[in-house]
Amino acid sequence: MTLLLLCVAALLALGAAGAARARHPDGTAVVYGGSLALCIIAGLVGLLHLGAAPQTGVLPLGLPWIGARFRIDALAAFFLVVVGLGGGGASLYALGYGRHETVPERVLPFFPPFLAGLILVVIADDAFSFLFAWELMSLASWALVVAHHHDAENTRAGTIYLLLASLSGLALLLALGMLAGPAGNFAFAAIRAAPPSPLGGLVLMLALLGAGSKAGLVPLHAWLPLAHPAAPSHVSALMSGVMTKVAVYAFIRIVFDLLGPPAWWSGVVVLALGGVTAVLGMLYALMQHDLKRLLAYSTVENIGIIFIGLGLAMAFRANGFAAGAALALTAALFHVLNHALFKSLLFFGAGAVLSATGERDTEHLGGLIHRMPRTAFAVLTGCAAIAALPPLNGFVSEWLTFQAILLRPDLPQWGLKVMIPTDGALLALAAALAAACFVRAFGITFLGRPRTAAAALAGEVDRFSLAAMLGMGLLCLLAGLFPGVVIDTLAPLMQALLGARMPAQLGLPWLSIIPVEAARSSYNGWLIFVFIAAATTLTILAIHRFASRAVRRAPAWDCGFPDPRPVTQYTAESFAQPIRRVFGSVVFRAHEVVLMPPPGDTGPARIRRSLRDPIWDALYAPVGHWITRAADVMNVLQFLTIRRYLGFVFIALVALLLVLALWQ
């Protein structure tokens, strides 16, 4: 614990050092090297505490009668590992990527405090330190989002991010305040010891609002697709891979640890939001051609998958089915780990493409697999993992989620009876769309022929970035091959939170995993990997053995490529058109118009498509409109006389006293 707090202090000091030495040539190396070392320490501390008894510590800061309390239990330890992995990866990547930064003085001072905030949120053990750390995390990341503030789009992203971050802070403040009760028991230990709050449902909704707007639950996801492209790539990776997971942590901490047993309907709400988030996130992602924006929407989808797991765990727990809850929560936490790994990897890849070509728009890329083969390989691994292809890790967690859905479709409450199978269908749809989305993302960016000179002249990125990407890819593969290790590591956590755990996996023959019992279902990533490797090798050998080496002459018109120009290739737009036609016309009111040139004009006909964002139109635009109206009306208040202001104070005071008098 002491080590961890020293880590946090060192990160804050590193931020100050970053501010002092930002313009110095070795400033980047010092800050990111230091962050890397400290993240490794934090991750190792988490790893050591995964199975250990909870450890607490108190600092004489914060509220005077509580102090700043910290605690590492199994849940905190697991998320510390996630923060350590994601933060360490981002720091390693930034050792190379950060050298291209044009304004290091706007990035270096805030990156280590952001990491410190992430660590502090996870280990905080009273409401005050928790909210303080939460706001530190929000503010530091906001500063990183608006690092390139000369672009108007970036400042808009920063504003919207700040608004939603404030909303989440406010909701969590209210939730924790209600949990603390009128006696003001702000220490988490006191909240745990207190009887379940009568306002449990309200607290849960507030926690959902607070954690959901940080994690990116639809309809509170609006900041992700704006902020992720605006931030530097290693920061996007950290925000998307780690910060949204810390928000999930906040939800789990409040709902599963502090709040006591949930009502069954709360499971329905979380399941519904999770399902809608998963499908809508992926549909949005399919409509994007900005690489980082696409990844941001894919984060929304993955958060949906995680929340489906959490909703299932809540539903099972409400029905006293602890083993099922353990399976669902394990699936959700496994996906947390997986998403942190492959989403960091993919953002690193997007950053590598950005630094090599200066482009984020997939329509201007193409053919990069020849110029950046190692990056392409790493990104391909990440795409396969996020598209849930075995033997990689994404498949395992989504498969476990499906197992949890199929486990008990016969719960007594009608809402769950309807919602759980619906979520199964939505999850299947989201998984299929995700596969399409990442085929498109990888294919348009890395395959085919370059569409612009920038893509044609790209070169491989530096070795730090490559090391970070390949390291993440290796971890994806390992987590996919040996999922039993992860599941067994999570077992003490399940035992502590739910009082049940999944069956022990490591003693099983052939390193299989079984969610419930061997007779029902099992999965063996190792076996599938061996099979895929063997089949691929055999196919290659067979082709080399039996293929003809004779020179053949083929017609010039072949396979739809009569024209050698890259314009004739599939574009990101055309690839997504079928899906846009099927889903987009309803969800996004997608509209395509063919603009024919006027007679006599030799210019080409053009196709123009238009999309509306339904959630922006239905939720954000009206709210913004009302606030503007209200501000206009209240503007009068800026120009009153001193006596009237005094009068307002007076009337407010008397009104409050009257309420107090009548209340008694």
Place this chain on the structure above:
Amino acid sequence: MGGLSLDVANMLAGLLVLASFMMLYQVRLPALLNVLSLHAFILALAIAWQAHLQHAPELYITALIALGFKSVLIPAALRRIVVRLGIHRGIETVTGVGLTMLAGMALVALALEVMLPVTTRADPVTREYIALALSVVLLGLLSMVTRRNAVSQVAGFLSLENGIDLAAAGAQGMPLVVEISIAFSVLIAFLVIGVFLFRIRERFDTVDLQALDQFRGERA
């Protein structure tokens, strides 16, 4: 605690409320400042009586501060300002004395209604002091709201601060350092306000706040 000492304590606090009422209907500034001086004098007596009752010698110092600063020094300085500004003969239009007094009574009733039930566990002197102190605060605010002249608003503010002092003295055990710092901050506020009054006068030839409002082009 004997019946007599309780009665004296209550009487002093009640006198303070009475002095607050007197401030509400003073239309001439020198008279208002005299009442302010009286107000602070009663406060000093009330605090000294508390010091006697609680056997708390540091409260005597508080009482002395109240007597010296609030009863003598500040009113005298304000009087000088009024004379130098040449408004000591003027009559301030106070809107509806009768209505203001009625409102003041309602406020005192409200203060007692709010405070007495919530302090049932405190000892009787503290209860009365806190309830009456809230009345004094509300009356001070009321006189600030009904006045138009900047000097009389300052007087209202100072009487409000006296109410807070009364509550603190009754609550047993306000640290001396808090009292000193409050006295000091009031002094600073007073200096700042004094400087401002002269600046306003230089600019507009009056300290009637209506002139400021007109200058800003707003509805009065």
